[in-house]
Amino acid sequence: MSIRKVTEIKNLKGTDGGIKVELTPFLQKDLPEPLYSQLYHWIKREIEEGRLQPGTKMPSIRQLSIYLKISRNTVETAYQQLQSEGYLESVPKSGIWVAEMEEPFFHPTSIEQPMFPEWIPSSEVHVDFEYGNVDLEKFPLKNWKKCLADVVDQESGLLFQYGEKQGEYTLRQEISNYLLQSRGVRTTPEQILITAGTQASIALICQLLVLRERTVAMEDPGYNGVRSVLIDQGCLIEPVPLERDGLSVGHLQQSRAKAVYVTPSHQFPYGMVLSISKRMRLLKWAYQMDGYIIEDDYDGEFRYRGQPIPSLKSLDEKERVIYLGTFSKCFLPSVRLSFMVLPPSLMVQYSLNFANYNQSVSPIIQRAIALFMQSGEFEKHIRRMRKMYQRKHQFLLSCIHQHMGTRVEVVGEKSGLHILLKLKGITAPELIELGLSKGVKVYSPAQFWLHPNSETSSYIMLGFGGLSISEIEKGISLLASCLPVLED
Numbered sequence: 001m002s003i004r005k006v007t008e009i010k011n012l013k014g015t016d017g018g019i020k021v022e023l024t025p026f027l028q029k030d031l032p033e034p035l036y037s038q039l040y041h042w043i044k045r046e047i048e049e050g051r052l053q054p055g056t057k058m059p060s061i062r063q064l065s066i067y068l069k070i071s072r073n074t075v076e077t078a079y080q081q082l083q084s085e086g087y088l089e090s091v092p093k094s095g096i097w098v099a100e101m102e103e104p105f106f107h108p109t110s111i112e113q114p115m116f117p118e119w120i121p122s123s124e125v126h127v128d129f130e131y132g133n134v135d136l137e138k139f140p141l142k143n144w145k146k147c148l149a150d151v152v153d154q155e156s157g158l159l160f161q162y163g164e165k166q167g168e169y170t171l172r173q174e175i176s177n178y179l180l181q182s183r184g185v186r187t188t189p190e191q192i193l194i195t196a197g198t199q200a201s202i203a204l205i206c207q208l209l210v211l212r213e214r215t216v217a218m219e220d221p222g223y224n225g226v227r228s229v230l231i232d233q234g235c236l237i238e239p240v241p242l243e244r245d246g247l248s249v250g251h252l253q254q255s256r257a258k259a260v261y262v263t264p265s266h267q268f269p270y271g272m273v274l275s276i277s278k279r280m281r282l283l284k285w286a287y288q289m290d291g292y293i294i295e296d297d298y299d300g301e302f303r304y305r306g307q308p309i310p311s312l313k314s315l316d317e318k319e320r321v322i323y324l325g326t327f328s329k330c331f332l333p334s335v336r337l338s339f340m341v342l343p344p345s346l347m348v349q350y351s352l353n354f355a356n357y358n359q360s361v362s363p364i365i366q367r368a369i370a371l372f373m374q375s376g377e378f379e380k381h382i383r384r385m386r387k388m389y390q391r392k393h394q395f396l397l398s399c400i401h402q403h404m405g406t407r408v409e410v411v412g413e414k415s416g417l418h419i420l421l422k423l424k425g426i427t428a429p430e431l432i433e434l435g436l437s438k439g440v441k442v443y444s445p446a447q448f449w450l451h452p453n454s455e456t457s458s459y460i461m462l463g464f465g466g467l468s469i470s471e472i473e474k475g476i477s478l479l480a481s482c483l484p485v486l487e488d
């Protein structure tokens with residue numbers, strides 16, 4: 001795990017209205033640099049980088065010396081130095097305060113933590129194109145609350161126990177109806193397993209298929225949330241390059257993999273749809289190899305252009321596809337509710353190997369979602385959201401067209417809740433930094449490549465699910481002002 005910083009600042013409300021802080025710098029007695037100097041440098045940096053804001057009350061010399069177990073002299077010398085340089089201010093009968101600055105000190109480039117170049121106080125970010133957020137404005141909160149209250153009210157007592165290990169039957173029934181209608185997947189509640197997120201599904205698949213020390217193929221670039229789990233489960237990753245119509249089946253055929261993870265409805269993060277001919281070739285590969293295809297249909301509901309293409313699972317005649325679904329995009333990520341459709345042989349394996357495993361998703365949440373689906377609200381919600389995301393998506397594209405013109409190229413513009421922009425004449429880290437200085441936060445998709453390279457730093461990723469139309473407009477126009485003017 002990476003450590004963001006070895007220091008910590010706790011903010012406490014002081015009795016006199018100011019914010020009182022407890023500072024926890026990492027001071028080392030065995031360094032040649034004296035302790036007062038270490039403390040001085042640390043506080044100075046905290047102020048310069050905005051973590052200690054003007055108007056913050058500092059702990060008294062006595063408090064800090066007791067708290068850090070260092071002499072009062074050490075604290076006093078550090079404070080005096082900071083006062084003489086204008087970082088701190090001593091106010092009689094009040095205490096020592098972080099001084100108001102004429103010019104804000106914060107410059108993203110001055111941060112000594114290259115792992116976190118996008119750090120900025122959240123109050124200064126006006127538009128955040130973070131991927132993963134969903135629209136909350138049109139979310140049917142009243143109906144959802146009612147479902148939560150109703151399941152608790154109607155309950156005889158079972159709801160408050162552990163629940164069914166495979167997941168609540170009523171929910172599995174609703175999911176199987178939904179999959180048939182919306183994704184053409186024929187399944188039964190008996191084949192569905194409820195999980196607490198896609199990563200939990202992947203970890204379980206690794207154990208069911210005994211994938212430790214085996215090669216698992218996945219798209220490159222691909223979803224790093226899944227790649228991390230595969231690696232942690234001891235799998236060897238075979239990165240499969242992408243072609244215009246999705247993963248290179250030829251490359252997969254040449255590999256030693258017997259299992260492949262794919263996002264065929266909306267490749268993550270590029271956004272292309274796996275062509276029907278490739279779907280058929282992929283299935284043929286699985287049949288010939290006795291292999292498995294792990295189909296992640298994470299946002300298949302939100303397709304805005306072109307013909308809907310049947311899911312791989314709906315085309316699978318020999319039970320070689322494990323279908324993964326999630327409520328994170330079509331409902332709320334916070335319900336932590338996902339599911340998989342397992343081929344019957346794997347379901348048998350599951351019931352043998354995992355008989356002692358309890359279900360990790362709350363039965364209350366599961367039953368409430370089942371009720372939400374039974375009442376028809378879920379379908380309405382999806383329809384409403386599809387329209388709303390389509391509107392946002394179109395608006396985003398037109399803003400990009402209007403403000404950025406040919407200075408960028410849009411990648412993957414047919415579906416989902418994010419797009420990629422290929423940049424010209426500027427790299428992603430440069431644009432991220434410039435964007436931040438104007439209050440717009442955008443992200444590099446570099447982590448989705450197994451081996452990021454110079455090509456990967458020419459993309460940025462824009463998630464738009466949680467943004468309003470006006471935020472999209474503002475964000476894109478500000479971002480456009482950061483792009484270089486290109487000569488023809």
Ligand SMILES: Cc1ncc(COP(=O)(O)O)c(C=O)c1O
Pocket residue numbers: 132196197198199223263268296298325326327328333337338
């Ligand atoms: C490719 C992909 N699959 C699945 C998910 C959803 O994961 P979860 O079900 O854990 O929320 C995401 C979310 O960002 C994703 O990008």
